[in-house]
Amino acid sequence: MTSRRRFLASLATLAAGATLAGCGYYPGGGDIRWREESLGGLYRTDEVAVAGETLYTVTDSTQSYDVEEETWTRGAEVVAYDTADGSERYSEGFEERARAFGVGESDVAVGLGSDDTGLGGEGPSSSAVARIGPDGRQWTVTVDAAVEQLAVADERVYAVTAEGALVACADGEVRWRRGSYDLGNAGPDRESSALVGAGPAGVVLADGGEPVHLAPDGTERWRRPDISLVQQVVDVGSDRVHVADETTLYALAAESGESRWTAQESADLPEYALGRARYHRTGGDFYRVVDAELHALDDTGETRWTNEGVERETNVAAGETSVFVHTGSGVTALSADDGSRNWTVEYDRIDAGPFLVDAGVLVVSGQGVTCHVPRG
Amino acid sequence: MEWEPDRGLQFRMAVALVLVAVLPVAFVYAFVVAINTVGLELLEWATDRPWNGRVYVKPWLAVGAVAVGFAAQFALGDRVALHAVDARRADRDSHPDLLARVDRLAQTAGIESPSVAVSRSGVPNAFAVSPRPSDATVVVTDGLIDSLDGDELDAVLAHELAHVKNRDVTVMSLSYFLPSLTYAVATVAFFILKGLFYVVGNARHVDDDGAKGVVVAIVVITVSALITAAISVLFWVASYVLFRTLSQYREHAADRGAAAITGDPLALASALRTVDDEMSGMPDSDLRDVDGGLEALYVAPIDDYQFGDGDRELISSDIFPATHPDTEERIERLQELAGERA
Numbered sequence: 001m002t003s004r005r006r007f008l009a010s011l012a013t014l015a016a017g018a019t020l021a022g023c024g025y026y027p028g029g030g031d032i033r034w035r036e037e038s039l040g041g042l043y044r045t046d047e048v049a050v051a052g053e054t055l056y057t058v059t060d061s062t063q064s065y066d067v068e069e070e071t072w073t074r075g076a077e078v079v080a081y082d083t084a085d086g087s088e089r090y091s092e093g094f095e096e097r098a099r100a101f102g103v104g105e106s107d108v109a110v111g112l113g114s115d116d117t118g119l120g121g122e123g124p125s126s127s128a129v130a131r132i133g134p135d136g137r138q139w140t141v142t143v144d145a146a147v148e149q150l151a152v153a154d155e156r157v158y159a160v161t162a163e164g165a166l167v168a169c170a171d172g173e174v175r176w177r178r179g180s181y182d183l184g185n186a187g188p189d190r191e192s193s194a195l196v197g198a199g200p201a202g203v204v205l206a207d208g209g210e211p212v213h214l215a216p217d218g219t220e221r222w223r224r225p226d227i228s229l230v231q232q233v234v235d236v237g238s239d240r241v242h243v244a245d246e247t248t249l250y251a252l253a254a255e256s257g258e259s260r261w262t263a264q265e266s267a268d269l270p271e272y273a274l275g276r277a278r279y280h281r282t283g284g285d286f287y288r289v290v291d292a293e294l295h296a297l298d299d300t301g302e303t304r305w306t307n308e309g310v311e312r313e314t315n316v317a318a319g320e321t322s323v324f325v326h327t328g329s330g331v332t333a334l335s336a337d338d339g340s341r342n343w344t345v346e347y348d349r350i351d352a353g354p355f356l357v358d359a360g361v362l363v364v365s366g367q368g369v370t371c372h373v374p375r376g
Numbered sequence: 377m378e379w380e381p382d383r384g385l386q387f388r389m390a391v392a393l394v395l396v397a398v399l400p401v402a403f404v405y406a407f408v409v410a411i412n413t414v415g416l417e418l419l420e421w422a423t424d425r426p427w428n429g430r431v432y433v434k435p436w437l438a439v440g441a442v443a444v445g446f447a448a449q450f451a452l453g454d455r456v457a458l459h460a461v462d463a464r465r466a467d468r469d470s471h472p473d474l475l476a477r478v479d480r481l482a483q484t485a486g487i488e489s490p491s492v493a494v495s496r497s498g499v500p501n502a503f504a505v506s507p508r509p510s511d512a513t514v515v516v517t518d519g520l521i522d523s524l525d526g527d528e529l530d531a532v533l534a535h536e537l538a539h540v541k542n543r544d545v546t547v548m549s550l551s552y553f554l555p556s557l558t559y560a561v562a563t564v565a566f567f568i569l570k571g572l573f574y575v576v577g578n579a580r581h582v583d584d585d586g587a588k589g590v591v592v593a594i595v596v597i598t599v600s601a602l603i604t605a606a607i608s609v610l611f612w613v614a615s616y617v618l619f620r621t622l623s624q625y626r627e628h629a630a631d632r633g634a635a636a637i638t639g640d641p642l643a644l645a646s647a648l649r650t651v652d653d654e655m656s657g658m659p660d661s662d663l664r665d666v667d668g669g670l671e672a673l674y675v676a677p678i679d680d681y682q683f684g685d686g687d688r689e690l691i692s693s694d695i696f697p698a699t700h701p702d703t704e705e706r707i708e709r710l711q712e713l714a715g716e717r718a
Contacts, residue, residue, distance in 0.1 A: 027429040028430065030428045031426055372426075373429075
């Protein structure tokens with residue numbers, strides 16, 4: 001090889017190497033990190049939730065044929081997907097139908113029943129509670145009544161039965177049972193599924209609308225009869241408990257139940273919107289969705305900003321710099337500082353989400369599960 | 377020999393060098409801007425998914441790529457130029473007189489004796505190519521050797537050696553990089569468009585499922601090619617104006633340099649007159665054959681511009697400065713110089 005050819009060959013090699021290293025595409029906010037179109041049927045599932053880095057779907061009743069018994073059987077199915085790439089981790093089938101669903105930090109719990117009603121139905125019967133983690137079913141325990149609501153915290157699962165009993169389960173055993181409590185019209189449907197909440201400091205439920213706090217050992221710590229119309233147990237922290245009634249968000253001391261602050265909804269709200277607010281605790285702040293508006297509240301209940309146009313059923317997922325919501329046009333990232341729009345990706349319909357995970361922002365839609373790049 | 381450095385030429389070469397270095401980098405980033413504005417919008421429309429990020433080219437890569445281009449120009453520029461005019465290296469057996477003249481004039485000018493190549497063309501002309509002053513090549517045509525007497529030939533060779541001594545040949549060689557690049561890119565874009573419309577024009581049947589994909593592909597390719605062509609043409613114009621503007625000034629400087637080397641300005645004036653007269657009588661096809669995109673390097677302008685086609689010039693010399701000053705003006709200046717010497 002002549003020196004000139006050698007020179008040109010080395011130039012070409014240098015250019016190829018440099019090209020790979022020095023140019024490319026920086027993904028922007030809303031770009032698709034991955035999309036799993038095979039999950040396009042998730043809208044047919046009854047519950048979709050993210051806990052930790054796992055996407056759980058619950059189908060309350062799937063039909064299958066039992067060859068040995070020569071009969072058709074119906075039972076619940078939980079499928080777990082890895083949020084890093086949408087791959088299926090496992091599928092867990094149950095002989096009973098699912099009646100309740102609770103979400104913890106990284107695990108979920110399913111209340112199972114042997115009657116013919118599912119998550120949206122009624123009907124007492126003997127039941128079971130199954131705790132499910134990223135790697136599959138952890139344990140199952142039998143409960144003596146139909147489970148209506150579930151809350152998951154640390155190693156415990158708290159179940160409220162149709163009879164009003166609060167049952168604490170852990171490691172496949174019933175640890176204690178208290179009751180009876182009146183959760184009013186609380187049913188296993190999504191609308192009123194937040195009348196019980198749990199955290200490291202215990203469990204809070206709305207007994208006849210009054211917030212009641214029980215320690216992890218079942219001791220009733222406090223009750224606030226002056227708050228009588230609790231619609232949602234928003235958050236149970238180690239030092240604060242947050243509950244909301246028709247018009248107000250209350251921050252209560254976890255130890256004593258004393259009020260720390262309250263945040264009232266705007267007096268300008270139309271009558272139809274009263275009592276329909278949904279609160280989300282995410283990213284260390286509170287977000288209130290009411291009358292197609294998103295209100296960002298700080299940790300003293302002060303409204304920091306509002307943004308119009310969000311869907312009532314939206315999940316709210318907040319990161320350090322952005323808040324992700326389902327708006328009329330799709331999924332939108334709002335600035336966490338002032339609520340201004342960072343980006344929107346259009347969707348005809350969103351079935352669940354958005355959820356914020358390590359890989360990005362997950363959206364469940366007719367196109368499957370999509371993971372969007374959050375920044376931008 | 378009375379040789380005075382031409383400050384005006386040095387200043388222009390410095391400015392040209394800066395622009396020659398900056399324009400190709402700007403050319404790269406113009407594409408990056410176009411991709412990040414129109415390109416990603418187009419991609420979003422075509423793929424029906426968001427593209428909210430941005431394409432980047434790190435500055436070191438852009439500068440490095442341009443440097444590689446210049447290096448390639450250095451390595452290949454003289455070969456390409458010689459190939460373009462079908463020139464062969466001359467040796468002392470085939471052209472003893474020519475090489476002797478060049479050696480003598482180079483010694484007078486105080487530079488290393490350059491290589492000499494002869495183009496087998498009847499059109500009388502000459503030019504110099506030089507990646508480095510120490511590695512210069514003076515090219516003359518057979519037509520030039522046949523047309524000029526000894527003093528005239530010395531004057532023309534001295535003119536080319538003055539280019540080498542002034543180092544403007546090196547700058548001109550580098551200046552070719554961007555016009556060559558932009559011209560090539562624009563040509564590729566043109567042929568992509570031409571090919572696309574040929575394919576579309578000959579398409580017999582596209583089913584409904586494929587129709588949308590075909591439309592999307594046509595729109596994406598068309599818009600991309602048009603933008604590519606537009607950016608390329610824009611930079612081609614900028615670089616070509618720069619190239620030709622420098623070219624005119626350096627010819628006057630080389631004329632003065634030739635006069636200094638030979639001490640006979642009128643010999644160059646006579647040579648220019650002869651070359652100009654000879655070329656006026658040449659058929660256009662012969663002139664195009666000797667053009668090869670190197671007109672700016674010649675001792676005298678060829679009448680038919682490289683982008684022209686007979687009388688239908690694609691780009692007017694009223695808009696783009698001609699590579700060379702008017703021959704009559706050059707002759708007048710040389711006559712004035714002779715008067716001053718007398």
